[in-house]
Amino acid sequence: MLICAVTLALGGPLAAQEEDPDVARVEALSQEGAEAFQAGRYRDAIVRFKEAYALVPVANLLYNIALSYERIGDGDAAITYYEKFIVADDADPEVRGVALGRLKDLGRARRAEVVEPIGPDKPVEPTGPNNGGAETGGGNGQNSDSSGTWTTVGIITAGVGVALVGTGVVFGQVSSSEQDNFDGSLDANEKALSRSAAEKNALTADILFGAGGLAIVGGITMIILDATSGGGDDSGARFTPHVGEDNIGATMTLNF
Numbered sequence: 020m021l022i023c024a025v026t027l028a029l030g031g032p033l034a035a036q037e038e039d040p041d042v043a044r045v046e047a048l049s050q051e052g053a054e055a056f057q058a059g060r061y062r063d064a065i066v067r068f069k070e071a072y073a074l075v076p077v078a079n080l081l082y083n084i085a086l087s088y089e090r091i092g093d094g095d096a097a098i099t100y101y102e103k104f105i106v107a108d109d110a111d112p113e114v115r116g117v118a119l120g121r122l123k124d125l126g127r128a129r130r131a132e133v134v135e136p137i138g139p140d141k142p143v144e145p146t147g148p149n150n151g152g153a154e155t156g157g158g159n160g161q162n163s164d165s166s167g168t169w170t171t172v173g174i175i176t177a178g179v180g181v182a183l184v185g186t187g188v189v190f191g192q193v194s195s196s197e198q199d200n201f202d203g204s205l206d207a208n209e210k211a212l213s214r215s216a217a218e219k220n221a222l223t224a225d226i227l228f229g230a231g232g233l234a235i236v237g238g239i240t241m242i243i244l245d246a247t248s249g250g251g252d253d254s255g256a257r258f259t260p261h262v263g264e265d266n267i268g269a270t271m272t273l274n275f
Contacts, residue, residue, distance in 0.1 A: 041074045041075060042075065044071075044074055045071045045074050045075045045077070048067045048068070048070050048071035048074075049067070049068065049071050049080065049083075051067045052064045052065075052066075052067030052068040052071065052083060052087075053083075055067060056083070056086075056087060056090075061087045061088075061090040061091045062087075062091060064083070064087045065084055065087045065088065065091075068080050068083045068084045068087065069084060072084070077109065078104055078107035078108075078109045078110040078111070079110075079111070079114070081100050081101075081103045081104035081107060081110075082100075082101070082104045082110075082114055082118060084100045085097045085098075085099075085100035085101040085103075085104060085118070085121070086121075088100060089121065089125070094125050097121070097125060098122060098125050098126070098218075101118045101121055101122050101125075102122070102211050102214060102215060103211065104118050105118050105119060105122075106207040106208075106210050106211045106214075107207070108207065126218060126222075169241050169242070169244060170241070170242055172238075172241055173237075173238040173239065173240070173241030173242035173244075174238065174242070175238070176234050176235075176237050176238035176241060177234065177235050177237075177238025177239060177242075178238070179231075179234050179238075180230075180231040180232065180233070180234030180235035180236075180237070180238060181231065181235060182231070183227045183228075183230050183231030183234060184227065184228060184231035184232065184235070185231075186227050186231075187223075187224045187225075187226075187227030187228040187231060188224070190220045190221075190223045190224035190227060191220070191221070191224040193216075193220045194216075194217045194218075194219075194220035194221040194224060195217075197213045197214075197216040197217035197220060198213070198214075198217040200213040201213035201214045201217060
């Protein structure tokens with residue numbers, strides 16, 4: 020945990036304003052916010068830090084607001100204020116490095132939260148033509164009719180997956196372009212906007228790649244199930260998708 024102390028240097032023209040009530044109020048609000056944070060009252064801390072920043076825009080206050088939002092589980096707000104802190108002219112270089120690390124961790128958590136529900140980590144049991152003689156109408160004629168349906172659905176599913184992956188490539192290229200804008204810009208506001216756009220497009224690309232990959236593997240699995248469904252009670256395939264923090268994959272077991 021790191022709460023940035025707020026110190027206001029009163030040099031030059033400000034030296035004559037040492038009794039400025041705004042300066043004293045900022046110091047008091049910052050202290051109240053730090054005490055609220057230490058006591059676990061993070062929402063109160065956010066209110067105090069924001070009031071102080073409205074009076075005097077000190078970069079350390081942005082970091083403290085972001086950290087408080089992170090503690091209450093509001094990752095989006097935390098990311099917003101970490102980004103504002105990083106591009107602030109008066110941000111402490113050492114603390115800026117800490118903020119960049121927090122942004123990276125929050126980005127991973129947000130991607131995992133979005134991607135995880137796409138593929139539950141449990142076997143997908145085959146259904147339809149190989150589940151028993153009574154319901155299939157008995158004999159190979161019913162299996163033959165269902166076979167074409169499985170193949171068609173598999174081809175369509177795989178085709179959708181390819182389209183999703185292609186769209187993901189487009190968003191990835193847009194994200195790369197925004198990152199180039201971030202690297203080449205000297206304007207703080209423009210850099211913040213470019214960074215935010217780059218991360219959002221990268222997240223969208225990751226989701227599309229994950230969904231497309233699962234759809235492609237699922238479609239191929241349906242086709243294989245169809246091809247192996249006539250081999251007896253023990254024949255068929257079991258498809259187990261795996262969705263992790265940094266990768267998506269699947270395990271397929273075939274019985275003939």
